[in-house]
Amino acid sequence: MPAYQSVLLKLSGEALMGDDSYGINPLTIEAMATEISEVVQLGVKLAIVIGGGNIFRGVAGGAAGMDRATADYMGMLATMMNSLALQDSLRQKGVEARVQSALRMDQVVEPYIRPRAIRHMNEGKVVIFAAGTGNPFFTTDTAAALRGAEMNVDIVLKATKVDGIYSSDPKKDPLATRYDTISFDEAIVKNLQVMDATAFALCRDRELPIKVFSILKPGALMRVVNGDPEGTLVHV
Ligand SMILES: Nc1ncnc2c1ncn2[C@@H]1O[C@H](COP(=O)(O)OP(=O)(O)OP(=O)(O)O)[C@@H](O)[C@H]1O
């Protein structure tokens, strides 16, 4: 019996690159789809938000002199590409998946309609929320917190490239130490950059726990869903 009956999985866009320097690595996305399909087979209701860092981040466009809001819309379109790719990979594994977009793209995907998303999940389909929140100046972490709260899931799972939350960025600080658990207040006060403060604050207010773990570690998603020790739990 899984530890959680319904989850919102936030998948790192950057992790989709695998060993490449840009874009979607076919073997990497296939491996992720396999791990996701195993969780779906357990009967867990699953919704997914994917980042876009493997293709475009608004902050990079802004730094290069672009209008920041325009750059952010480009970032949201990047998440659309990732969402379509994941939908395709999941379907190849026999998993029914539906992309819903926060920005209208009616010839390609459904618009975000909350009751319809809930119905898809109740029918056992995986819902992939594309285009983040649909608003510039936000991130897909915040979209994950928002959709997780709207879908009333048991937990938000942030699947990223590091195996939990550290005292500082482990990619930059070799002395960083990992937390098994941390409160929302501590994560916000310590300004731990693994997830943005808006996402932490929204989940704290909704009393929606977050688990941060590595999607690059084989079997980690299943261990998290089963409640086995893995990653860092952020709690109220
Ligand atoms: N205190 C910290 N603990 C853990 N990771 C941290 C910390 N501070 C910064 N990081 C960095 O945060 C990254 C994860 O956050 P980020 O939102 O940038 O990436 P992502 O969610 O994996 O990618 P994307 O935005 O493409 O979805 C990690 O890869 C890690 O290097």
Ligand SMILES: O=c1ccn([C@@H]2O[C@H](COP(=O)(O)O)[C@@H](O)[C@H]2O)c(=O)[nH]1
């Ligand atoms: O609600 C949102 C979500 C995302 N964006 C833009 O998309 C990129 C990619 O998302 P990541 O969370 O960084 O993976 C992000 O950098 C923003 O530019 C957005 O504007 N609004």
